Amino acid sequence: RKEVEQDPGPFNVPEGATVAFNCTYSNSASQSFFWYRQDCRKEPKLLMSVYSSGNEDGRFTAQLNRASQYISLLIRDSKLSDSATYLCVVNKGGGSNYKLTFGKGTLLTVNP
Amino acid sequence: SQTIHQWPATLVQPVGSPLSLECTVEGTSNPNLYWYRQAAGRGLQLLFYSVGIGQISSEVPQNLSASRPQDRQFILSSKKLLLSDSGFYLCAWTTSTDTQYFGPGTRLTVL
Numbered sequence: 226r227k228e229v230e231q232d233p234g235p236f237n238v239p240e241g242a243t244v245a246f247n248c249t250y251s252n253s254a255s256q257s258f259f260w261y262r263q264d265c266r267k268e269p270k271l272l273m274s275v276y277s278s279g280n281e282d283g284r285f286t287a288q289l290n291r292a293s294q295y296i297s298l299l300i301r302d303s304k305l306s307d308s309a310t311y312l313c314v315v316n317k318g319g320g321s322n323y324k325l326t327f328g329k330g331t332l333l334t335v336n337p
Numbered sequence: 338s339q340t341i342h343q344w345p346a347t348l349v350q351p352v353g354s355p356l357s358l359e360c361t362v363e364g365t366s367n368p369n370l371y372w373y374r375q376a377a378g379r380g381l382q383l384l385f386y387s388v389g390i391g392q393i394s395s396e397v398p399q400n401l402s403a404s405r406p407q408d409r410q411f412i413l414s415s416k417k418l419l420l421s422d423s424g425f426y427l428c429a430w431t432t433s434t435d436t437q438y439f440g441p442g443t444r445l446t447v448l
Contacts, residue, residue: 257435268427268439269381312381316435323369323388323431329380 226251231313234331242303246311246331248296254318258289260298261312263330269312272298303335339364343428343440350447356401356415358443360428363409368430370411371437372403375425387411423447 231248238244246260258275273280275287275296286299296313313328340363350356362368372384383396385403393403400419404412411428428440 259436266425266444268442271436271438274434274436314437323435324383324386325435325437327381 228252228326229313229315229328231311231328232331233329234333236331236333237336238303238333239336240303240305242335243299243301244303244333245300246298246313246333248298248313248328250294250296250313250315250326252315252318252326253291253294255315256318257316257325258287258296259314259325260285260287260296261314261327262309263312264309269327272311300333303333305335305337308333308335339430339438341428341430341438341440343426343443345443346441347444348446350418350445352420352447353417356413356418356422356445358413358426358428358445360411360413360440361409362411362430365409365430367408368432370405371429371431372411372413373427373429373439375427377424381427385413418447420447 229250236244260272261269262272263269273282273287275289277289279288284301288297310330310332312330314325317324342361369388371386373381374384375381385395387393387405390405401415423446426443429437431437
């Protein structure tokens with residue numbers, strides 16, 4: 226099992242659609258979870274941290290299921306500006322908390 | 338607020354030439370610093386990380402090296418570049434909450 230595995234994509238959706246990204250991780254000792262977005266030819270930028278209780282930031286909702294080692298990101302009412310690659314990120318846990326593992330990303334294109 | 342700088346932004350180098358990429362962080366002390374590489378169509382690969390001056394850990398064997406001569410300076414080097422060294426090189430720093438923030442990156446093409 227890969228350390229962090231994401232939907233391969235790409236996703237093409239119309240404006241206003243709801244889109245969900247899924248991610249699984251293999252290390253049960255991982256303690257920190259994030260979603261980053263990366264625009265074409267740019268650096269990754271933090272979108273949101275993911276907490277056990279789930280968290281929401283405007284149109285974005287992230288959820289974590291530790292038992293299933295599964296993370297999700299839901300985007301509602303998608304905008305053209307949401308077009309980007311979404312990266313699922315997990316820390317290595319244990320004595321390597323400060324090391325992160327990045328998924329390969331899922332490309333989202335929102336069409337007018 | 339903290340900012341992270343990388344230069345150069347783009348670089349085209351011949352095979353066998355040396356490399357030096359620099360990263361500096363402002364607005365924080367004693368950060369953890371990281372070098373990543375993102376090859377075309379691939380995910381981010383951690384190359385090196387540093388938890389303090391002179392402390393470098395290598396994640397993968399390769400012809401690259403890293404140094405941290407000052408608290409907020411991280412340098413990636415190579416004596417002889419290979420074609421496979423082409424990619425997008427990203428420097429990052431970590432907060433106490435493990436959240437990593439990336440610099441703008443250097444796009445390296447080795448010909």
